[in-house]
Amino acid sequence: MAAMRKKKAVKTPKGDQTSKLILDTALEMFRERGYEQTTMRAVAEKAGVSLGNAYYYFRSKEHLIQAFYQTMHDEHVVLVLPALEKLDTMKARLLTVIRLKIDVMKPYHQFAGVLFKTAGDPQSPLNPFADEANAVRVASIQLFEKVVEGTKARIPKDLRAELPYLLWVYHMGIILFWIHDRSPKHRRTYRLIDRTVEMVDKMIYLASNPFMRPLRKHALALVDELRDAAEDIMDQEEEPK
Amino acid sequence: MAAMRKKKAVKTPKGDQTSKLILDTALEMFRERGYEQTTMRAVAEKAGVSLGNAYYYFRSKEHLIQAFYQTMHDEHVVLVLPALEKLDTMKARLLTVIRLKIDVMKPYHQFAGVLFKTAGDPQSPLNPFADEANAVRVASIQLFEKVVEGTKARIPKDLRAELPYLLWVYHMGIILFWIHDRSPKHRRTYRLIDRTVEMVDKMIYLASNPFMRPLRKHALALVDELRDAAEDIMDQEEEPK
DNA sequence: GCGGTTAGTTGAACGTGTTCAAAATTCCGC
DNA sequence: GCGGAATTTTGAACACGTTCAACTAACCGC
Structure with a gap:
């Protein structure tokens, strides 16, 4: 507790x-x-x-929801870590992590939507542009770090650094989709996971290709921008264009 | 009114x-x-x-926010339509639409975050997976239809059909970023717009290339999946795998 | 065992979103 | 202009999230 x-x-x-x-x-x-x-x-x-x-x-009542989110994360970790030890491809690892997340949250489908009630709050663990102080958010992204570091896929260093965050954002999207999914046993969500994981895997492979380096650099710079939104200090033109 | x-x-x-x-x-x-x-x-x-x-x-109090969102949309349309008549490149059109949106919302930056309070609500006009009954949402996407249909860029039919929705989702992301942006005059947001519009333009160009057709088809099928989440009828396995 | 401190518990009361029956005003046909 | 219907307006009351002073229980050093 x-x-x-x-x-x-x-x-x-x-x-x-x-x-x-x-x-x-x-x-x-x-x-x-x-x-x-x-x-x-x-x-x-x-x-x-x-x-x-x-x-x-x-x-507050809302803090009950945050406690719930924390609980979900904890349960997820317990399931994921042993499973990851048996897998080494990026695709398999990611598939497992995402599927398990949905599995864990399944009993709470009816009210999971309220998780997004504070999506615009800079302090929300669900907010992709949030400041990074939230412990669950940090821990959740770290889980994706483990996904990435344990894979045998050859991934360039710069991409490796940003991938956990990107995968985390992707997984938030899946959860949002799942919340809306009314198909039997959320078949639609699992199908979407299968397809998008495959696509993500391919994209990572493509993006890792040396001839993609300039484009990759550019895209990763944008990702960096995305994470800076919550900086409340004066913008100091950190990078020369 | x-x-x-x-x-x-x-x-x-x-x-x-x-x-x-x-x-x-x-x-x-x-x-x-x-x-x-x-x-x-x-x-x-x-x-x-x-x-x-x-x-x-x-x-409800929340309905005031929705009325606000509607007002923002109306003001946006008034500015966008004449501006679009003077532009024909995809990049310029998109840049204008997105910039104007931020311009219109600028006075309300302080409380714009509450727009996302109902992001998980299937009825919310902001929700990418929402059912399509919401009039503002429909109208907002239609504005992006105009962006697409008035461009001289050669865009394949299948991509053309999905692009308004995708651009709309993109623009929601920009708004969410803007909400968190504390840089002077939201410089960071405008910079992000410049860069991402350029990237989106390139992606559209790339995706329109004939040799990308299989991949494009695949990706667009996924987009179609995304929009089906809110269907509450029995999932009837619409497409053979 | 006592006293002081800390931790846990209570329930009345507050503020705010919301409701709704009644009253007031406006509209419209004759 | 009147009467009936429709529309608008009101304010007391309700429900619910939340607070907080007072109380109770537990802990610990002496």
Whole structure:
């Protein structure tokens, strides 16, 4: 529970229990009846605590969602790391990571859309242009670093450096797609994953080709720009054109 | 005002006035003090109407934002159409459309982020995977249809059909970036526009090349998949693999 | 065991988004 | 101009997210 985003660090085993109880209760209720339809009062009552107590552990209703996102990430990591050890092609590794992510989130399909409620918030872990202070976001991108570093594919250094971020953005897109997917067992999402992973794999291969270097450099410079949006210091014309 | 998303169609000139007054008041207050800090009570009071009256015209606070988005689109169209008549290259047309969009939204930079508050909502005009019922979204994509159809660039038919949607998604990305941009006069955003428009132009040129047809077909099929996420009918395996 | 500190818990109250029945105003046909 | 219908306006009340002062429980040093 220590990795969970909470109002304050829980100091006792009893507090740990209460915190977990509140979160579990909330997630279950979100799943059953939806996020908007679940009130904090209902969560507290079902968990057998006071409303204020729920707020003692979770600063806001939205923080429950962030805790959920953290939980999803943690579960994802647990599944991914052993799986990656058996795979060495870029394609297989990426396919596994993305599929497992959807698998992990599956029970929460109904309310997963609220994850994107703060997509425009610079502090949101889901925001591609966010500042980088968010721990889950950092950790999630690091997982893609592992995908990249463990592959046998020959990838130029400059591309290797940016790929985790790009793959992370790609995976956010897949999650967004999945949220909208109403096909049986989200077949459409898995199909899209299959196809896009294949395409991404090819693109990485193409982009790694030496004759693509100028174009690649150019594109990667743009990616760098994308990540600078949240810099709030004076823009100092870092690169001569 | 008729194009504005409201609780109910306004039936009288007086109603029109009140509706406009409320919206103008709200947007001004959003700009001055931010969306979250502006209460519906404050808007109503400043507009000189009752709180319930504000809700008579705008179903929710969020609907004010949607009316804002509609207003931005309307203003954008007014500027874009005459400008496009003077341009025929893809690059120039696209550059103009994107730049003007940022120009139009500029006064509202402070609260434009809330536009993305409903990015995960299938009904949101901003959502790339949304169902297509939203009028502003449709109209916005149609504007990019005009960009495409008025260009002298030779673009294959299949790409032409998908390009407005893709350009629209691209432009949403630019807006999201802009929201985070804190550089003076959003220089970073304009710079990114310049560079990405150039890149997009090149990609269109490349993708239009006959030897790219198989790859293009493949990619466009994926784009088609992307737009199907919101279909809530049974997935009938439309295409043989 | 006591006292002080820390951690956890409570429930009344606040602010804000929203609703809705009633009242007021406007519209329109006769 | 009147009456009925339609439209607009109102403000009290509701629901829900959130806060916070007061209380309770647990911890720890002496």
